Amino acid sequence: METILVQVQGSRNVVELEINRDDVDPVYRQVYRQLREAILSGALSPASRLPSSRSMARDAGVARITVVRALEQLAVEGFVESRVGAGTYVASNLPAGEMQSHIFRPALTDWGRRVRTLHHANGPLVDSSRPEIDFGFGRSFAERFPYDIWRRLLGRYLSTDDAMLSRYGSAAGFYPLRRALAEYLTQSRGVRCTPEEVVIVSGAQQAIDILARLLLEPNDEVLVETPGYRDAYALFQLHQARLVGLPVDNEGLPVDHIPADARPRLAFVTPSHQFPKGGTMPLAPRLALLAWAREREAVIIEDDYDGDLRYESSSLAALQGLDEEGRVVYLGTFSKVLFPALRLGYLVLPRALTAPFVQAKELVDRGAPTLTQAAVADFLTEGHFERHLRHLRRLYGDKRTTLVSALDEHLGRRVRYSPVAAGLHVMLYATDAVDEGQLVRDAAARGVRVYGGAPYHLERPAPPSILLGFSGLDEDEIVEGVRRLAEAWPD
Ligand SMILES: Cc1ncc(COP(=O)(O)O)c(C=O)c1O
Numbered sequence: 236m237e238t239i240l241v242q243v244q245g246s247r248n249v250v251e252l253e254i255n256r257d258d259v260d261p262v263y264r265q266v267y268r269q270l271r272e273a274i275l276s277g278a279l280s281p282a283s284r285l286p287s288s289r290s291m292a293r294d295a296g297v298a299r300i301t302v303v304r305a306l307e308q309l310a311v312e313g314f315v316e317s318r319v320g321a322g323t324y325v326a327s328n329l330p331a332g333e334m335q336s337h338i339f340r341p342a343l344t345d346w347g348r349r350v351r352t353l354h355h356a357n358g359p360l361v362d363s364s365r366p367e368i369d370f371g372f373g374r375s376f377a378e379r380f381p382y383d384i385w386r387r388l389l390g391r392y393l394s395t396d397d398a399m400l401s402r403y404g405s406a407a408g409f410y411p412l413r414r415a416l417a418e419y420l421t422q423s424r425g426v427r428c429t430p431e432e433v434v435i436v437s438g439a440q441q442a443i444d445i446l447a448r449l450l451l452e453p454n455d456e457v458l459v460e461t462p463g464y465r466d467a468y469a470l471f472q473l474h475q476a477r478l479v480g481l482p483v484d485n486e487g488l489p490v491d492h493i494p495a496d497a498r499p500r501l502a503f504v505t506p507s508h509q510f511p512k513g514g515t516m517p518l519a520p521r522l523a524l525l526a527w528a529r530e531r532e533a534v535i536i537e538d539d540y541d542g543d544l545r546y547e548s549s550s551l552a553a554l555q556g557l558d559e560e561g562r563v564v565y566l567g568t569f570s571k572v573l574f575p576a577l578r579l580g581y582l583v584l585p586r587a588l589t590a591p592f593v594q595a596k597e598l599v600d601r602g603a604p605t606l607t608q609a610a611v612a613d614f615l616t617e618g619h620f621e622r623h624l625r626h627l628r629r630l631y632g633d634k635r636t637t638l639v640s641a642l643d644e645h646l647g648r649r650v651r652y653s654p655v656a657a658g659l660h661v662m663l664y665a666t667d668a669v670d671e672g673q674l675v676r677d678a679a680a681r682g683v684r685v686y687g688g689a690p691y692h693l694e695r696p697a698p699p700s701i702l703l704g705f706s707g708l709d710e711d712e713i714v715e716g717v718r719r720l721a722e723a724w725p726d
Pocket of ligand 1: 441464505510538567569575
């Protein structure tokens, strides 16, 4: 890296400009940027005379035009002024002294401060480090996505004679996608809905956020499962709700154990496949949950995040299909079955909530992107989705079998977990003596990233547990990852 020091003689000070020819910034931008900083910091005082462009260029060993371009840009922005025949001066109308002494940090609202606290507590969602084997949860297996089909479908809507992209779309979503989803959800998930009740969102997370804003006052109670979906916990807390955590058993939420004095406005549940522990809620407790919601005037959010990815028996019909009174909001996402970066999810809303939700969505972001919605609609209606799902079930089903046999072989009785009947992860429970944080660190030292289960539990101390996502790894990596994890796992 070559660095040239240039001295600019101001009326008060000497300023050094560093020019780095390896920098991605062109040289004239570097001169411009540093002169600008020198003026703002007061190192070059107002009305002081700069050396001529010729002498600066000579000092720097750069072409004169490079310095001239920098000075021209500074003149356009009002930092310097050229006086005919007399050279270039720092603008005389600028205040003397430091104009930018520190980075301004606007005061955050309570809400903004809660975002920071909750975010830090949860840890970053996106981690840039690259361990050898990462059991990250929620990845799709990119190698198997039908990119050719996807490209073709997107391409259809990228022609100049298609007026669709030159207009705002409906805030409720692209109608053909809503219609395709209504049909799919009715047939495959036992949901009862019309296309008008389906609303497209930018991922399930946005749906939870808007529902919380519409339904929760500060200090309202929200009934949640523990372990449960920590990103939903965080959003409810952001909206100042109080979480009432109910420890789940192997069949999901034990409705009989809901505290008699709890008065939740909202219940957030994963009846098809309890997240993250596993287990499916049978019919009787589902009916009991609906009866409970009726008695308590509560709304139920049914998060069906991976109901399409069931391996052994066919998927269980959604709780929403049993609801006669419009108490259940059904929530689905394309993050698992297509890919998470798509940022598309959907809701089936009870009639009474559809208009307020869509109005809120319109104010918040005007609606999900039409282009990707249109491609997904065609993906569904032309049969690619069903085919892709069959493919994924086979692919992930094989990975799951590999994972389970590796766990049996290498960890055996040291761990407990529910049958992996669906989804892309398994939650492993250790004996109470195991130090979860140490286990995560010891696995990391062996090149394997695993995720501690504590943030998914509301009980304190949380039972030591590890969340393993298997969808982003191939079968060899799964076996090797479990083998190394077992080395780190105390007996
Ligand atoms: C329980 C649960 N619900 C919903 C989602 C989907 O969230 P989104 O659609 O915002 O990607 C996930 C993703 O990880 C999840 O684990």
